Amino acid sequence: MAETPRDTRIEDLLRSLAPQVLGVLARKHGQFDACEDAVQEALIEASIQWPAVVPDNPKAWLIAVATRRLIDAWRSDNARRAREERVAAMEVDLSSSSASEADDTLTLMFLCCHPALSAPSQLALTLRAVGGLTTAEIASAFLVPEATMGQRISRAKQGIQKAGGKFSMPPADERKARLGVVLHVLYLIFNEGYAASSGPSLQREELTTEAIRLTRLVLGAAPGELEAGGLLALMLLTDSRRAARALPDGTPVPLAEQDRSLWNPGQIEEGIALLSSVLGRGAPGPYQLQAAIAALHAEASSDAETDWRQIVALYTVLEAVAPSPVVTLNRAVAVAMVDGPEAGLELLGGLDSALGRSHRLDAVRGHLLDMAGSPAEARAAYLAAAKKTGSLQERRYLMGKVARLSND
Structure with missing residues (x-):
């Protein structure tokens, strides 16, 4: 059965809230592995209940359900009863600003890129926790079976727990070492949105929009990182073609046949300006080179x-x-x-x-x-x-x- 517009809006809402809710839980309770599992269970519960009635405060609803799942998971361990009581008594502060949510999302990305994990595991876990992609979508991006990807994600969560990973920004030198993986993850999220690997739609605007938003956050936190600027330029220049990439019935339109008057001039202008600001300041990296290619098409x-x-x-x-x-x-x-x-x-x-x-x-x-x-x-x-x-x-x-x- 095809998704209704309401179903799609709920899916988009859940995808945008997932990293925010996970950030709240991980910041308060630690144990990324357990928190991620609890958030996934809350998302499943929401996907069942929300098509009937969406709560007035969706984020608070997800936090409450995920917290209950954490308590349920801890209840079976007698040694943790005291902590369970403390958690149950805690009130979740929902008055945090958008800046705090942005900090949580950035922290979550860098936590998923923990050096104890292999690069493929870092990518897979961040795509799941921050990008909101399903295991099937991530498996498609990596060209591996879904079962293999599910095992990889599970091992990655366990690896962070064993390494003692905490929900806090790593030191500056370690943050710089993890940046390459963070950018790669954002690149993959954007690609999945620009050319959906499965489903009824050619492109998924919620993913490309989220990838651009997150890349802006990264660039804002590290304004001197040339490849972060190159990646944002690449995304803007590529996304500028969105309105011309498909006919009204969804049929794809090849680049050579697109109506270029439909391309977004604001995104093109911003992308080219951003690319100009980073090119020539050192040996260009792969994102800058790809952005330069996209700029030639745009011009x-x-x-x-x-x-x-x-x-x-x-x-x-x-x-x-x-x-x-x-x-x-x-x-x-x-x-x-x-x-x-x-x-x-x-x-x-x-x-x-x-x-x-x-x-x-x-x-x-x-x-x-x-x-x-x-x-x-x-x-x-x-x-x-x-x-x-x-x-x-x-x-x-x-x-x-x-x-x-x-x-x-």
Whole structure:
């Protein structure tokens, strides 16, 4: 059954409140592992009850339910009865300012990026606790089975507890060491919102908006971090295309075919200004390079006027700075625009082992084969991509490509 607009609003509200509630509980009671479990149980309870009646103070409701879950969990341990009584007597202060909530969210992000955890575990846990993504969504972002991701998240929570992680901002030097993971998490949250891995919608505005908000918080707390500025610029420039990325029925519109008059000029102006303020102040990092690529698209009045040679050059630098199969995939598209589709297809040759589970490789291969005048091969690639994607709108778009090539 499709979600109603009310269901979607409730889901968005729960997603925005989850890190705030977890921050309150973790700050007051410690034990991140138990607090995160309690908040998840409260969210499940809310998803059942709120479609009928949303409470007047949703945040207070979630805090109260999660606190009761904590008490229930502690009640079974006789050695903790005294602490249970103290917790039960505590009143939750809901008068905290937005600045306090912002501090809680930042602290929560840095706690999830505890150095006792591996980088993949840091990413997964932060996506769950701060980004509000489900285990299935996180598994899709990492291209691993959902059960594997569930185990990873569970171990990560236990790892923080064993390491004695506390709900407080780490010292400045340790905070700087964790910043890279925090930025990567925000990047993944934004990507999941910009191109939803599953569900009926092509994009999820609540995730892109939240990622931009959180990145602003990080940049505000660390204004001299060039990559934080580069990431925010990248998000703004990319999100500026949101209104043009889909038709009214949700069908995706490729970048080359988008109505650029629908792009958000305010976001483009802010993104380019921010990028200009960080570029040239040191060797550019991957987020600055990606933002520079997005800026070239934003500054072109049409696809034909895009400086594809400069984009190829930037992707070449990006591949040297931060090599990854996805960067190579994107460079292949840019190379095809400069040197022809055959040159782009040649770059795809070694990506199947790394991106074989993702629909994107097959979709790009189909696009380049279509450009090269190989309709049968393009049709097969588009069909393979349609079978792999979890996005209903992407699947419909890809099956439209299959139908067109079948009729040609």
